[in-house]
Amino acid sequence: MSQNQQTRLILRAYQLLEEVTPLTTDCGELCGHRCCHGEDHDGMWLLPGEEQFFLGQPGFSVQPCQDNAGYPLVVCDGHCDRRLRPFACRIFPLFPMVRLSPLGGIMVQAQMDPRAQLSCPLREREQLRMLFRRRVQRAGEILVSDPQLRAYLLETTEFLEEVAALREKMLGQ
Template sequence: MSAYESVLAARSCVENLTPLKTDCGRLCAGACCQGDDATGMLLFPGEEAFYDGCTFGRIIPAGFSLGGAPAQLFVCGGTCDRANRPLACRLFPLFLRFKEDGVTKLRIDLRAKAVCPLTDYGIRSLDPDFRQAARKAYDILLEDDACAAYLRDLDDAFSL
């Protein structure tokens, strides 16, 4: 599988699932979708191909590299075609942590703490189906060298 195909498969794992069975956006007025012109969601390797001619957002350089390639951010206006939302939006607020022995573990993304009220309640408060689907999505990504390198760098860069 190419990175694009891996990202496509990972996206489909979390296509219709959200952190809670109910609409968690009602808790926070959709805080994770209220960025500005300079903030956005990091795109996974090959994911920019989904946004050729996109009408609800644009891609900007992140200004750093992940997995040996320049990272890119997808910046939206706070609404999107849900079926084409980036993988990072689908996985939020989960993050993949690498332990020293190489084993990976799902964690709450500490960067999400400033915006997401769910982070106060820990990973077990999230819908088990969502957690399981996110785990599957990450496992698919880990099978691709480019995506695995990206995830390792992401962990190195953003683990607090």
């Protein structure tokens, strides 16, 4: 798949999650907008090919990342034009988990991101608006049609499963 097609898929995923938020009200009021107030080194993991939207963009800095399957992350200054926010901000606290089915097909499921347990008061998938859950799921289904994005989502799902297992072992939750 060409880079143009990959870009188109990311933009379609962006569009699906342009206006739909986790709750019908501003969930940032529950937590003091914690998502947007990280430390200088905190950043949002970027999809393969997503850095093109942030390179040279005021208020954003693309940086190398030791995790994220080798892809970079983007750090923001805590304010953004919502239309420009990265995929990671649009889907949090969910993640489109991608797994291989026993028959070799691809399964996409919007699930709670275990990293959200550290910071987000929305702990249960069912607390989130159905439309938001469906859109995150649909965005994942769109992205997996690109081989590089599919490989990234498979690897990141595996990583997040390890995070969840480790947390369960350490905290019993």
